[in-house]
Amino acid sequence: MTSTAGVDTRILKAPHPVPGAPDNWKRFFSFNTDAKVIGIQYIVTALFFLLVGGLLAMIMRGELITPEADLVDRTVYNALYTMHGTIMLFLFIFPVLNGLNNLLIPCMIGAPDMAFPKLNAAAFWMVPVFGVILMASFLVPGGPASSGWWSYPPVSLQNPLGHLINGEALWILAVALSGISSIMGAVNFVTTILRMRAPGMTLGRMPIFCWTALSAQTIQLIGLPALTGGAVMLLFDLAVGTSFYRPEGGGDPVLYQHFFWFYSHPAVYVIILPVFGVFSELFPVYARKPLFGYPFVAGASLVIVGLSLIVWVHHMFPSGVPQWMRDVFMVTTMLIAVPTGIKVFAWLATLWGGKLRLNTAMLFALGGLFNFVFAGVTGIMLATVPVDIHVNNTYFVVGHFHYVIYGAATMGVYAAIYHWFPKFTGHMYYEGLGKLHFLLTFVGTNLNFFPMHPLGLMGMPRRVSSYDPEFAFWNVIASLGAFLLGVSIIPFLLNLVSSWVRGPKSPANPWKAIGLEWLLPSPPPAENFEDHVPTVISAPYGYGTGRPLVEHQDEIERALLKT
């Protein structure tokens, strides 16, 4: 019941009223069904794999600092970029975003937990399982998968040693498990958002992060089964000897590319949409202005879902697809710029004339937006068929992709981690270390990934460990940037650990932000508002309007101050 009398006494009297969930570190290592515990489990697991994937990247950049293939063997290099891509996508970025979803969605919509808490925990515990499977592939004879993170046949169907358990088979297994885990998560997130919102929180009053999460998870539900189906066929071709993709038996290798990109292009939107959500949440808080054009920002997410499902062939312009297909997919790909542009302009209009507070979270959000716009411009270039065919398989594509995935998405994730860190740990982070992390990351990202664009235009091919000496200049800069990025992780981890252990206590609402999650104590109790969910009475992001978000907001805030 949303009765008024119980509000301030029941939920807010103690900072840790966690019956059934002991407030100790052991719950993070158990099959806990609390979405906030699972969220932190996801994020910490993902950060571990960020270090693993990052280490592989360091080795690759170490190799590429000289034109000769001298640091690692060429076959090892093939395995390095394959595993780097796979780990970063399936074990870092997806899990870290699912962690944010778990932490934020129930709190933002006023739900006590996810719709299916056990399913949620099961989905998380599959991540370390397929993580171990993927890591184990380093130990099998023949080494891990070496055919790139897209695993195109016929390259991926080669099994020279003839073992049934080989790196490629383990790779497919891990990807399939990751897909199942993500589908379980997606069913959970979509059901939670659709069915468990607080009274008064209509879809039109939902925070943008939930809109983008809903959109991203819808893509997961539509796209992932296609990849899983395609991966099952690949596994059969590899292990049983069927002929789905084997040309000698009448199969079609390009068919796999369709399955793969039908999911794996939209997957980029699965990654970037929640980051758009983070930008949309942070800019109003730190500019003290309402989000400009809320309905358009929310609607643009849905438009991106629709368009994302009809652009995949732009990855296959040189794969022998008919010309009409190239034309159609070039146009649909360029159309993506429209909803994305709507969002970018809405953010700029939100920032315009605002009273900016440049703390670490805001700096990361602004840096992420800057990198995203850069990546968007090169994205439009790549969408054009002639340009794409010219720079296909060069570092231009690598540069574009990493600006999106690291420059925009990962920096957006950092922004989110800093912004909500006080809420979910109950401690403030250290601003100085945070700003150092931002500086190293922003400079490192641009030093690392900008040189890849001139390299690509000069024609340097990707996926090779040696190159012509004329490419050396830009490669040295890129490698130095990469090492800087490696160093940037140190202040980040130091900050997280030391702030959580002994950082100053955080108030319930350190940023004076508006949102249901900020009406909970820091850290929120196990069941959030329990059965005292406040009734939402106005639109989100009411900065400077003076309108309360929920009924009896004054009482709730007073009670929060007392704790």
Next chain:
Amino acid sequence: MTISPPLDSTSSPQGPSPAGHSAEHANHSLTGFIIFLCSESVIFLAFFTGYAVLKLSALQWLPPGVEGLEWRSPLLYTVVLVSSSGTVALAERCLSKGQLWGFRAFWLLSMAMGAVFLYGQAIEWRSLSFGITSGSFGSCFYLLTGFHGLHVLSGILLMALMLQRSFRPANYAAGEQGVIATSLFWHFVDVIWVMLFLLLYAWS
């Protein structure tokens, strides 16, 4: 774990009974299950598309020595499977009228019809002269029928679970959600089979 009433009109105060937890989320379970089925249908869509693309672009579709698929007895089993959707609907109607034994009888009949279908599938597989490695055609045929067969088997197991639940005393206030979900799954499996029959047997 209670949600405020405006959200969830069906979750009446259950009290802290052991069954309360699952009953409370029953309403969401059905939503979640429908979302899952929509997602699951995309896997079949992917397989169907792959089949169509491979078939349309093939130079030699059927393996050497294979003339085509025998369609008469598969058609018979198709009729059995499709009519089991009807018996499932009858079982649900009995349940809504409170006739628990009628529900169990029709439910069991549907399970038996599903089992007959699987039996027919097994006989057909054994009689075929080509295997899963006999070119794209063999690969597609066994993948599609096998994957669908797995769904029929899962459906039968789900029905067995629901049947067993119907014997638990006073369970069917909350158990109906599971029955609805299972019957939806069964109709889904049937519709997929009709499409599969048209693709594999009728389109030649």
